[in-house]
Amino acid sequence: MATSTDTPRRVGRAVLLGVALLAGVSAATIGALVLPDALAVTGLSDPGPVTTYGLPFLRAAGEIAAIVAIGHFLFAAFLVPPQANGVLDVDGYRALRTGGAACAVWAMCAAVLVALTVSDVSGVPLTDLSPLDIWSATDLVETTSAWRTTAILAAVVAVASLPVLRWSWTPALLLSGLVTLMPLAVTGHSSSGGSHDIATNSLIIHLVAGALWAGGLLALLGHALRGGGHTDIAARRFSRLALWCFAAMAVSGFVNAAVRIDLSDILSSSYGLLVVGKVAALIGLGAIGWRHRRSSIVALQRDPTSRRALLRLALTEAALFGVAVGVAVGLGRTPPPLATREPLPAEAELGFDLAEPPTITRVFLEWRFDLIFGTAALVLVGIYLAAVYRLARGGASWSKRRTASWVMGCLTLVFATSSGLGMYMAAMFSMHAVVQLILTIGVPVLLVQGAPATLALRAMRASHTKAVPGPREWLVTALNSSSLGLIARPWTALALLLVGVYGLCFEVIFDAAVSEHAPHILMIGYFLLSGVWFFAAVSGVDPVLRPMPKQWRMAILLLALSQFVLAGVLVTTMRDTLGGAFYRSLKLGWHTNLLGDQRLGGQILAAGGLVAMLAVLAAPIVQRVRSAATVRKTGAPSIGS
Structure with a gap:
């Protein structure tokens, strides 16, 4: 028979799973819609429905897992206090275990994405590729190599989190979780062509700020659903961090888009329309964050048990983050407008x-x-x-x-x-x-x-x-x-x-x-x-x-x-x-x-x-x-x- 504490845990897991599914479905839908444009630019064959739908779905779901891991490591490190002797309390320990499990999921998704990416870049259906074909092609393509590195890094972080009991190690796990995002930050559209130095640097800032913001929100939401302690302190600390993350995401996102697409192409290309969608999602997230500071944070300061406003806004914000991640993955699979000239060698x-x-x-x-x-x-x-x-x-x-x-x-x-x-x-x-x-x-x-x-x-x-x-x-x-x-x-x-x-x-x-x-x-x-x-x-x-x-x-x-x-x-x-x-x-x-x-x-x-x-x-x-x-x-x- 389920206990009273099992129900909030199941609800928390269901929320995380729902956000991952929302992100995956959004990414898969966009990926299927832009597939003809991508094939026209690359000249490759259709890799089949498993890759067409599976790759963006799994990438978006995997990125949600990475965000969950980073957010829960952040939560254990800085949002809730440890015990007086430096050992994590029950809330911090639970967040740490959730982060480690999410990192393991992130590693498994990245490993599968190696095979799906080989299928995608070769135009060969996944069912026609042997393990030897996948292994031999991994080092030949930058993206597949990045996924392999990501899988290894995420697996190492997941294993390293297992013996941790003291607070002093949690900041290192948080930093390590952020490192697992870096192989992706230096590949894709931002790593090639003119101004790729600015594009890559802005993407690094964008990914880090987004992971801290979305991950911290999901960790705080799960904590509030469980009725954990110090929710008022955690919410207040997260609100300050979220404000800076919002500013970093807004500026870095603008810079990244500015070097990839001209203003005249915004409404006349699929890439530009997806950029508009990301901007709309960011504005919506900012509005919800502002509402958090005006209502739910104030309510928690008055009464630490008053969590209804926090839960209502956080659930909406989490759903919007799921869609935003799906749009971002879809954007990564959409070819930007062709440059007017070939870049010089330098x-x-x-x-x-x-x-x-x-x-x-x-x-x-x-x-x-x-x-x-x-x-x-x-x-x-x-x-x-x-x-x-x-x-x-x-x-x-x-x-x-x-x-x-x-x-x-x-x-x-x-x-x-x-x-x-x-x-x-x-x-x-x-x-x-x-x-x-x-x-x-x-x-x-x-x-x-x-x-x-x-x-x-x-x-x-x-x-x-x-x-x-x-x-x-x-x-x-x-x-x-x-x-x-x-x-x-x-x-x-x-x-x-x-x-x-x-x-x-x-x-x-x-x-x-x-x-x-x-x-x-x-x-x-x-x-x-x-x-x-x-x-x-x-x-x-x-x-x-x-x-x-x-x-x-x-x-x-x-x-x-x-x-x-x-x-x-x-x-x-x-x-x-x-x-x-x-x-x-x-x-x-x-x-x-x-x-x-x-x-x-x-x-x-x-x-x-x-x-x-x-x-x-x-x-x-x-x-x-x-x-x-x-x-x-x-x-x-x-x-x-």
């Missing part, structure tokens, strides 16, 4: 053309905003200044020098990735060397001097009740974690830094990092993070991190910076060209002496490391001179007088 590879060689003017005046790192830098500036403002409003002060250092570091990151310097970095080794120095040394030093952890701890308010930890408690837990302690050790941080310095001296690694967009993003991120970790571990600016003894600080700094000199010498003496095949594929008439440019890049690395070493050696001298000048100015007696 445009096809980079997303933009570089018709002229670099000059000082072009480096400083030609800009192409990097949606990933440029946006991150501006957001970090905003968060930092908001924290400084909160301190000032409370009557506390914060160092203007540290504020200026942080802002300058973020603006330098924008310049390195979005100016002409960032554009030419993708096509020239010498420019790559300049950006590597800026991202690994310049930007990290400025950011670390901003002491962001100290500012955050001072600006964040402690939770009102010890039973419900908030952002400040999360940060304290992270800073005190053994994982961060291991990474923040100077010698560990040095090892991570050297991986970035010497790793790209290997031709295989460098070729992979520069020839594809996703590895290029990872490379830039690794330069930045490894530099931040190293200088934070060595400098001791943030007292929350264990500072290194002063007598060792200069030694390890000089040791680290000397490796840039050695790496530069190594590159200069190489006879093989790093990234040669990729650079030649760009067909830039002004960039033909690849080995000479590589040697220039090596010299830049060596010179940059040497200048940084001299700066480290000069710092104590400058400090002593300033101290002496201060003594003379104040008239204080010197030591020994």
